[in-house]
Amino acid sequence: MxxxxxxxxxxxxxxxxxxxxxxxxxxxxxxxxxxxxxxPLPVDPHVHLDKTFTISRCSDIKPGLFGAIEACHADADHWTEDDLHSRASKGLAEAYDNGLSALRSHVDWVQPEPPLAWSVLNQLAGDWQGKLSLQLAALVPLDLLSDEESGRRIARRVAADGGVLGCFAYCNEDLDAKLEKVFRLAEHHGLPLDFHVDEGLSIDACGFDTIVALTAKYAMSGRVLCGHACSLSIRPEEDVARVMEAAARAGTALTVLPTTNLYLQDMQQGRSPRLRGLAPMQELRNAGVNVVLGADNVADPFYPRGCYDAIDTLRLACLASHLDPADWVGAISSNAARAMGLASRxxxxxxxxxxxxxxxxxxxxxxxxxxxxxxxxxxxxxxxxxxxxx
CATH class of the missing domain: 2.30.40.10 (Urease, subunit C, domain 1)
Known part of the structure; x- marks a missing residue:
């Protein structure tokens, strides 16, 4: 043609x-x-292929982030090799048809041993090589990853498979010390880092600040990507301005996830949301932070709709955050590729x-x-x- x-x-x-x-x-x-x-062909730095297309078998989901986590854990009983392969393959095919050239999928990792999804998705990464680049990031609870023995085992396996080390951090006890253990693991094994951090509307959620400081301390500019940082939307402006400037100096990037954040934050039964939980994208970028966009969850308890289409993600972000689309194309292409450690697009x-x-x-x-x-x-x-x- x-x-x-x-x-x-x-x-x-x-x-x-x-x-x-x-x-x-x-x-x-x-x-x-x-x-x-x-x-350029878009890339998506933040999806969840292990959870995708499970919404049809999940019912009575409690409102909000932790309700979605509970529903997803319950559905994990159905995650056989065939089930994971089928659902993830459907997601990869949709992404490819929509023009995506690379994805980073987070993979739930809740025990010291690798989950079945890690093996299945690594196999799919090989199957799609040459058509669609698939990176895998371990999504481990911070308390598990910061445990000395468990953390070493997980980091060794992630490094052996060429993956990305990551965790979920939200108002944990001894947060700073635990996050520093994660950075030490990354330094020892030469791993990039990707965090789910401050995914909630607590004014006390300041894990992003610690990650920024540790990025600078361990000289990991360009190798640390955070996702969500919803609390930046409600914290005092002077605190947010300070951490934005620090993030720019340290080289810590941030992925904003408009579908899942808009859907889950300030979610209560029978009440319209007032607080939308999107990090201040314009101010972050103006401060010099690399701000990128991801589809996050597709047809699972965290977001029951959605698709693997970066253009759809950009369209929603422009509406939700009053962005000029021409100025933000890089958030789903060149800048997103840089945040993933990929070559220029x-x-x-x-x-x-x-x-x-x-x-x-x-x-x-x-x-x-x-x-x-x-x-x-x-x-x-x-x-x-x-x-x-x-």
Whole structure:
């Protein structure tokens, strides 16, 4: 199928793209309105393939984050090898069809020994190699990971499998000391870190501050990614300003998860939420923090809807946080790739012709309509069916 690349909006300009041998041969400024916007194939730094597509068998879920955790733990009795493989494969296929080129999936790890999901997803990572890059991050309770013997066992296995070390931290006792043990494990094994931190609306939830300080102490700039940090939305502004500046200096990145945070935070039966729990994205980025976006949960107790589509995530984030979409494309592409330790995803002359085209004169027009025509281009060839414009 031929692709019209004569009037494409790229990096704020209308250009004509020339492709040759699977690469971008030329980018030429041109006149006239654009017919589509272009961006590098997106990446998602924060999903949960082990939990995905379980909502249909979960009932009587209690409101809020800890209700979702309880429901997910109960459903884990169904997590056989076939079940995990089937559900995760469905998620990976959806992500690929929507143009994603890389994912980082967190994997619940609640005992010292590796969970079955870790093995299944490692197998799938190999199966998808060359099509979709899949990183795995161990999601371990902080109290377990900071235990001396358990922490060593877990970190050794994560390092052996080329994974990412991570944990869930929220107002734990001796939080600072336990988090420092995690950083020591990462330093010893040469592992990047990814935290679920401060995923709640307690004004006392300040784990993000400790992680930022430890990132600086252990010189791990660019190798520490946090997710959520919901409490930054309600903490005193002077405290938030201080930690934002410290995070920028330390090189600690933050993933904002609009679907799950909007769904779970301030959730009470029969009452509309007042507090939405989204970290202050604009202020964080203005301070110099690398702020990226993730889909988080898809069709599970943490978020019963959703999809593996970075464009859908960007659309929601722009609505929820009053963002200009053209300024935030990097949060689902180049900046997100950097937070994951991946190579640059910029569209430049000589770069691989791997990109997404969405019908529209500019990014505002392209995101206006969820059914806007879309094409996924890999190595210069269309790899998915064009969506019909409404």
């Amino acid at each position: 031929s692709i019209d690349l004569s009037c494409i909006r790229l990096n704020g300009e209308t250009v004509s793209l020339t492709l040759r041998d699977g690469r971008i041969a030329a980018i030429t400024p041109t006149q006239g309105p654009a017919t589509a916007v272009a961006m 910029e569209l430049t002359v000589g770069a691989p012709a791997d990109f997404l085209l969405i019908g529209g004169t500019d990014w505002g027009d392209a995101l206006r309509n969820p059914r806007a025509a879309r094409r996924v281009i890999r190595a210069g060839q269309t790899h998915s069916t064009e969506k019909d414009a409404a």
